[in-house]
Amino acid sequence: MPEVTTEEELADFAEALCLPARPVDGYRALMPDASVLDRYLAVFGDAQFGEYTTRLAERHARAGGRAYLARFARSCGAARPWHTGDVPFAFGNLDAVGADFLIGGAPDEHDRALSRRMLRSWADFAATGDPGRPAVSADTTPVRCWGVPVDHLADDDGSGLRALYGTSGSAC
Structure with missing residues (x-):
C-alpha cells in the first residue's frame, strides 16, 4: 500500500478506487484532527472491508439468513x-x-x-x-x-x- 500523505494523493486514491468525492470529504469533516494518512487508512479500510461487509450482512438478513x-x-x-x-x-x-x-x-x-x-x-x-x-x-x-x-x-x-x-x- 502506498503511504498517502497529501490531499492530492488521497484524491487520486479515491478516484482509482472509484469513490465519489462525498465519502472522502465526509471523512475530512468527521476526522478533522486526523492526518491525511489516518484518513486514507480509514477510507481504504471502510471502502474495502467495512462498508461492503455490512451491506452483505444486511442483504443476507433480508433474504432470510443470519449474520x-x-x-x-x-x-x-x-x-x-x-x-x-x-x-x-x-x-x-x-x-x-x-x-x-x-x-x-x-x-x-x-x-x-x-x-x-x-x-x-x-x-x-x-x-x-x-x-x-x-x-x-x-x-x-x-x-x-x-x-x-x-x-x-x-x-x-x-x-x-x-x-x-x-x-x-x-x-x-
Missing part, C-alpha cells in the same frame, strides 16, 4: 484500528511474535480483558451459533463494537461513516 456484525474499535495509539489488528485479540495470542506491530505495542491488562471477551464470543459462536449479541435483521443492523476498556452494542456503527456511502456505491 452478526462486529467492529474492532480498539485504537492503536492515535490511529484507528486497521485490517487484521483484531487477530491477536480474537485468537488470544497478544504475546506472539509480531503481535506488537498489529496492536501498536505491548498489550496491557485492558487488552488482555478485551481478548478474553472476544475469545468467549468466538467460542460461544462456534459451540452454539450465538456470539452473545443480536443478529442483523431486515430492519436493524446491530454491531458489537469491541473496545477498551469496554465494548458496546450499537444500532449501527454510529460513526456517521456509513451515511457517507449512501446506496450509490462506487462512481465507476
Whole structure:
C-alpha cells in the first residue's frame, strides 16, 4: 500500500478506487484532527472491508439468513484500528511474535480483558451459533463494537461513516 500523505494523493486514491468525492470529504469533516494518512487508512479500510461487509450482512438478513456484525474499535495509539489488528485479540495470542506491530505495542491488562471477551464470543459462536449479541435483521443492523476498556452494542456503527456511502456505491 502506498503511504498517502497529501490531499492530492488521497484524491487520486479515491478516484482509482472509484469513490465519489462525498465519502472522502465526509471523512475530512468527521476526522478533522486526523492526518491525511489516518484518513486514507480509514477510507481504504471502510471502502474495502467495512462498508461492503455490512451491506452483505444486511442483504443476507433480508433474504432470510443470519449474520452478526462486529467492529474492532480498539485504537492503536492515535490511529484507528486497521485490517487484521483484531487477530491477536480474537485468537488470544497478544504475546506472539509480531503481535506488537498489529496492536501498536505491548498489550496491557485492558487488552488482555478485551481478548478474553472476544475469545468467549468466538467460542460461544462456534459451540452454539450465538456470539452473545443480536443478529442483523431486515430492519436493524446491530454491531458489537469491541473496545477498551469496554465494548458496546450499537444500532449501527454510529460513526456517521456509513451515511457517507449512501446506496450509490462506487462512481465507476
